[in-house]
Amino acid sequence: MRGELTAKGRATRRRIVEGAAAVLRERGVASTTLDDIMARTATSKSQLFHYFPAGKDELLVEVARFEADQVLEDQQPQLGRLDSWEAWREWRDVVIERYETQGDQCPLGSLFLQIGRSTPGTRAIVVELLRQWQESLAAGIRSLQGAGALPADLDVETRAAALLTAIQGGVSILLSTGRSTHLRAALDQGIADLRRAGAAAR
Amino acid sequence: MRGELTAKGRATRRRIVEGAAAVLRERGVASTTLDDIMARTATSKSQLFHYFPAGKDELLVEVARFEADQVLEDQQPQLGRLDSWEAWREWRDVVIERYETQGDQCPLGSLFLQIGRSTPGTRAIVVELLRQWQESLAAGIRSLQGAGALPADLDVETRAAALLTAIQGGVSILLSTGRSTHLRAALDQGIADLRRAGAAAR
The missing domain is CATH 1.10.10 (Arc Repressor Mutant, subunit A)
Structure with missing residues (x-):
């Protein structure tokens, strides 16, 4: 259609x-x-x-796809050019501000609850969002490797997955408690450890 | 009463x-x-x-409190004695096995949805669970500091908060996708970076 x-x-x-x-x-x-x-x-x-x-359900799935795109869109252009430590810091600020502004309401999460968290439609949207997000983080790590700021043998995918997980965990705690302490701690720690891996390699 | x-x-x-x-x-x-x-x-x-x-709602809050206790109970005795790197590895295995077994169903999460994610009752249970969990991780990090395996100036609370956030993020992704890849990556990366902070200090 x-x-x-x-x-x-x-x-x-x-x-x-x-x-x-x-x-x-x-x-x-x-x-x-x-x-x-x-x-x-x-x-x-x-x-x-x-x-x-198919009516309302089909429309809600499309809105969820739109909201998932927004999650990445809201982090641009910073997420797309993580090619210096300064760029990582800027992206970090954007992520924290976005989620602190959003607070304990999550448009995408609410849609998933309505559509059903485990439906194939929901899963496909989540998996694709995570894949793109992680790929952007991995591209940033690789560009730092290319610039010699990170060791060539660094496990890029695991680092990118861990950073993405830190954000998901921080947002999940923010949604439950209204506080961004954990989002800040996990993201700052993840980036600091990445920088340390670079410094150690010099 | x-x-x-x-x-x-x-x-x-x-x-x-x-x-x-x-x-x-x-x-x-x-x-x-x-x-x-x-x-x-x-x-x-x-x-x-x-x-x-107060009827069903009051009972559900008590069941949620019970399930929150179970989350910590299921990680014992390992969570309570994180005093060597071997102990951290054992705890890591327990956490991953617990959540892989649980899969994409979360008894506590389902209760919170029913009671309401933002009600004071739910928030109090989440905040207390996170507090106890983080305090156990912090105690483990402090015991490694005491044994000289980690530097004395390590920021214990941020490390503990970041590790806890890694688990929450990994579980949140597992609930949405059915896959534990991110839980494993984030927990392993967090523990590896902690060990590296210890090795670097030698």
Whole structure:
């Protein structure tokens, strides 16, 4: 179905997803109806089902995919150019500010709860988000290796996975407690240990 | 109310909480009724409300407290004696095995979803669990400092917080993806970096 859409159709579908994301952020997933989304996006019921034949669940999966993209988007351009320690520090600040601003509400997490944490649709979105995120961190580590700031035999994938896990853990604790102490500690420790691995190699 | 219970009363209350925890693990929080819990624990309605005057919500909070205790209990005795690198390795194995066995189901997480992630009751349980867990890790790091295996000026609280965050992140990814790769990577990297801090100080 998506493959058959014209450029105009894709733009309309995109507009509905973005509008739905905004309403869902404002009102919460549990208390938002299809009518709210139709009103916000000036879409008729027949239009909505034209673009999302399976209805609300299909729309929610698309909104989740959009929110997952936002997670990475919000870290750009810093996440895409981790080629100096100064760049890592800037990225670290962006991540902490993003999640402290978000506080104990997570649009993506709320959507996953609604769609179901273990459904194939949810899993695919999470796995792809983590993969891209980790790949960006790994690219940053590799660029530091290339510049001679990190040893060539450093286990890039494990370091990148550990840093990503530090963020997930810090955000998970922030969502449960409202406090960013652990996010800060884990991210700072992870980056400090990475720098130390570089300093030790000199 | 709890303060007034006799030893026998406390034992009965404890028996109900443990029985309820077992039923909730088996059937899931969403589909377990008070009748299921009464049947399993051979408790009458009047008994149940004698011990839990506020009803199901109060019982669920107590079960969550019990499950939080289990999280630490399952890591003993290893978590309580992290006084050598060998002890840290043993604890690491216990943590990974516990969460790989648990897989993508988390009894405590399910309870929190039911009670509400942001209620004061839930927050208090999470904060206390994290505090005790982190304190055990900090005690382990301090005992290695005492033995001269780690430098005296190491920032113990940040290291302990970062290790705890690594576990939370790894478990969170395991719950979302069914895979323990990140739990393993983050925990192994955290312990390896701690050891390296010790080796560097020699």
